[in-house]
Amino acid sequence: MKSVYLLSGFLGSGKTTLLVKFIEYLKSKGLRPAVIMNELGALGFDSDAVEGDVPLRELLDGCICCSPAEKTEAQIQQILYQEEFDVLLIETTGAAHPVASLDVILSPLFADQFELKGILTVIDAKRFLQRDALPIQTKALYLEQIRHAHTLIVNKTDLVDRDELSELLFTLQQLNNSAEIIEAQHASIDFEKLTSSRKGTASHQPTRIGKELRLGSRLDTLEHSYPQYLVEEWVQSLPDSVYRIKGYIQLPSTTHPHLFQYSYGMTQWMPEDVKVKTQLVLIGESIKTVPSLDTFSLRSLLELLYPGRERIAEFTTRTELEQFIDEELLDVRTHPRTRLNLEAKLLQIEEKIQALDCSSWQQMHFLDFLSMRYKHLSTQSI
Ligand SMILES: Nc1nc2c(ncn2[C@@H]2O[C@H](COP(=O)(O)OP(=O)(O)OP(=O)(O)O)[C@@H](O)[C@H]2O)c(=O)[nH]1
Numbered sequence: 032m033k034s035v036y037l038l039s040g041f042l043g044s045g046k047t048t049l050l051v052k053f054i055e056y057l058k059s060k061g062l063r064p065a066v067i068m069n070e071l072g073a074l075g076f077d078s079d080a081v082e083g084d085v086p087l088r089e090l091l092d093g094c095i096c097c098s099p100a101e102k103t104e105a106q107i108q109q110i111l112y113q114e115e116f117d118v119l120l121i122e123t124t125g126a127a128h129p130v131a132s133l134d135v136i137l138s139p140l141f142a143d144q145f146e147l148k149g150i151l152t153v154i155d156a157k158r159f160l161q162r163d164a165l166p167i168q169t170k171a172l173y174l175e176q177i178r179h180a181h182t183l184i185v186n187k188t189d190l191v192d193r194d195e196l197s198e199l200l201f202t203l204q205q206l207n208n209s210a211e212i213i214e215a216q217h218a219s220i221d222f223e224k225l226t227s228s229r230k231g232t233a234s235h236q237p238t239r240i241g242k243e244l245r246l247g248s249r250l251d252t253l254e255h256s257y258p259q260y261l262v263e264e265w266v267q268s269l270p271d272s273v274y275r276i277k278g279y280i281q282l283p284s285t286t287h288p289h290l291f292q293y294s295y296g297m298t299q300w301m302p303e304d305v306k307v308k309t310q311l312v313l314i315g316e317s318i319k320t321v322p323s324l325d326t327f328s329l330r331s332l333l334e335l336l337y338p339g340r341e342r343i344a345e346f347t348t349r350t351e352l353e354q355f356i357d358e359e360l361l362d363v364r365t366h367p368r369t370r371l372n373l374e375a376k377l378l379q380i381e382e383k384i385q386a387l388d389c390s391s392w393q394q395m396h397f398l399d400f401l402s403m404r405y406k407h408l409s410t411q412s413i
Pocket residue numbers: 040041042043044045046047048049077124125186187188189190215216217218
């Protein structure tokens with residue numbers, strides 16, 4: 032897996048300055064960086080800042096988040112397959128929204144080869160204090176870049192005084208209390224700390240303010256085919272903090288997978304005519320805690336099977352479902368743990384599942400799960 036850092040921040044805040052220093056640091060550690068630069072306008076002036084031995088692709092004339100996704104995808108694929116590197120640094124334009132940028136970077140075609148290590152937002156200290164002078168939409172975007180960052184780099188601190196800086200830091204904490212905030216001049220920061228920490232936040236640093244990561248992504252590999260109705264039910268059940276899902280899903284009825292897209296409540300299905308890996312990329316806040324399609328399917332059947340058991344609705348991981356069904360199979364409350372009792376309980380649950388009023392696909396899915404748990408338990412000493 033290759034590490035990816037997204038460098039975000041307003042025009043002129045110091046992203047290129049940060050990029051150049053980040054490259055220097057990575058090289059000093061024997062790591063090979065590659066760069067994707069997105070610039071507005073047809074000429075890539077900033078790319079001159081990157082030395083010739085670093086693989087570089089430029090996304091010119093348009094912002095990463097609104098230029099055609101295929102074009103960006105092609106650039107990333109090109110760098111991925113033609114160049115050798117360990118860390119990919121992506122400098123976005125000041126006009127890019129972090130969610131939209133992540134969206135184009137994490138194509139389901141190659142998302143399994145990248146690990147998003149951090150969204151670094153560079154802030155021009157002086158300009159931030161003058162943010163109220165910006166047009167409303169520009170200011171809103173500015174604040175979004177701050178809100179979604181894993182690390183906030185307050186740059187150009189030489190241009191503000193101590194009081195202004197304190198006010199600025201206070202406001203930034205209000206806007207994003209999960210990001211680490213680093214003060215800098217000419218984007219000189221401790222890259223060692225930045226890169227050694229989880230998701231670009233220095234968890235070992237005592238002064239760290241944040242607790243929980245915000246915007247992030249997750250890659251779910253799909254082991255089964257899934258009926259369309261179930262996928263639709265799953266996405267409708269998700270919290271608003273899931274902004275985007277995209278990837279390939281195999282329907283039980285078709286030869287090849289469908290390209291599936293979800294954003295802000297809307298879904299789209301497009302048939303593919305080739306075999307592709309069935310996996311989904313999810314982008315959103317606290318995305319690790321969102322139940323997968325697999326968990327959702329099993330959980331909704333479990334809710335039918337045991338109506339009124341409140342804890343089931345809270346399950347978000349497969350492990351929780353496994354623990355629950357293991358306890359049921361072993362019938363810990365009333366029966367001694369013997370193989371005979373385990374078999375009897377399995378049959379009982381199977382019968383109940385077959386009598387449920389739900390799709391045969393979902394029943395099959397659950398029966399597979401149940402039989403896996405039965406095998407697991409029967410190999411243990413009971
Ligand atoms: N005074 C001061 N100037 C800085 C600092 N960091 C960067 N600059 C200057 O600010 C200007 C913009 O820096 P860049 O690194 O090009 O900023 P950018 O965010 O890449 O700019 P765009 O690509 O236009 O969005 C340059 O002239 C830098 O030399 C700093 O800490 N203090």
